[in-house]
Amino acid sequence: MMDLSDPATSEHARDVAELVPRVGRLVGIADEELEALELAARFHDIGKVAVPDELLMKPGPLDDDERRVMACHVEWGAELLRHLPGCEPIARFVRHHHERYDGCGYPDGLRGEEIPLASRVIAACDAYGAMMSDRPYRPALDPDQATLELVQGSGTQFDPRAVAAVLEAVDAAEHQSAQG
Numbered sequence: 004m005m006d007l008s009d010p011a012t013s014e015h016a017r018d019v020a021e022l023v024p025r026v027g028r029l030v031g032i033a034d035e036e037l038e039a040l041e042l043a044a045r046f047h048d049i050g051k052v053a054v055p056d057e058l059l060m061k062p063g064p065l066d067d068d069e070r071r072v073m074a075c076h077v078e079w080g081a082e083l084l085r086h087l088p089g090c091e092p093i094a095r096f097v098r099h100h101h102e103r104y105d106g107c108g109y110p111d112g113l114r115g116e117e118i119p120l121a122s123r124v125i126a127a128c129d130a131y132g133a134m135m136s137d138r139p140y141r142p143a144l145d146p147d148q149a150t151l152e153l154v155q156g157s158g159t160q161f162d163p164r165a166v167a168a169v170l171e172a173v174d175a176a177e178h179q180s181a182q183g
């Protein structure tokens with residue numbers, strides 16, 4: 004469904020889903036919770052299937068009304084997943100993936116440790132992945148710029164532990180690919 008409705012979002016979700024378990028392990032998420040984390044990462048934006056295409060594809064910034072509609076994707080996604088047997092934890096992680104560490108995020112304005120750790124991991128990985136890919140309104144940033152933006156949001160938008168873990172995971176992946 005996600006592939007058909009919005010291939011770019013779907014591809015981005017796959018990139019994020021690859022980074023997430025490595026970051027999850029680094030911040031100490033238990034092995035038995037990693038599967039739920041991975042699934043939440045894969046489906047974190049599934050609520051966007053209900054967001055009109057003209058918003059998803061809009062080549063400029065969204066206005067306030069459009070932003071409000073877009074923000075609903077966290078609740079729509081969580082609501083959809085909540086009704087699947089065994090997916091309640093995944094629904095919770097999806098609901099909170101746009102909370103901010105300083106409490107200024109949505110939908111519930113949770114702050115710091117109130118936000119599920121899995122959601123904090125997804126938020127940092129999602130932002131990094133988004134910066135590293137082309138968007139309708141701007142081209143991809145280079146890795147150094149993306150890293151810098153993530154660090155600048157550490158402690159305000161993002162959990163500092165999650166940011167540190169993303170940098171470590173990305174660094175390790177680069178190291179690995181450099182070694183062939």
Ligand SMILES: [Fe+2]
Binds near residue numbers: 047048101
């Ligand atoms: Fe999202």
